[in-house]
Amino acid sequence: MNIREVRRHGDGWGVFDPNASRASAVERTQAAAQERARAILANQGGGEMRTRGENGRIRTQDTIKPGND
Numbered sequence: 001m002n003i004r005e006v007r008r009h010g011d012g013w014g015v016f017d018p019n020a021s022r023a024s025a026v027e028r029t030q031a032a033a034q035e036r037a038r039a040i041l042a043n044q045g046g047g048e049m050r051t052r053g054e055n056g057r058i059r060t061q062d063t064i065k066p067g068n069d
Helices: 030-043
Strands: 003-009 012-016 025-027 047-052 058-064
Touching: 003 030, 012 030, 025 030, 030 047, 030 058
Parallel strands: 003 047
Antiparallel strands: 003 012, 012 025, 047 058
């Protein structure tokens, strides 16, 4: 299963593969990082997007459908 996590990264919010140590993308706001994660997942055939709060706990989890190529 394809998963991306949105979580705090320095002064912004990062989009991470759960097994990666580096962010795929970094945005100023959580909402912008969520949009970026949705786009990444849609381009890769869909998957799960998890958003973690400031405390590191999962706040939301969404299923992203494949995008139209």
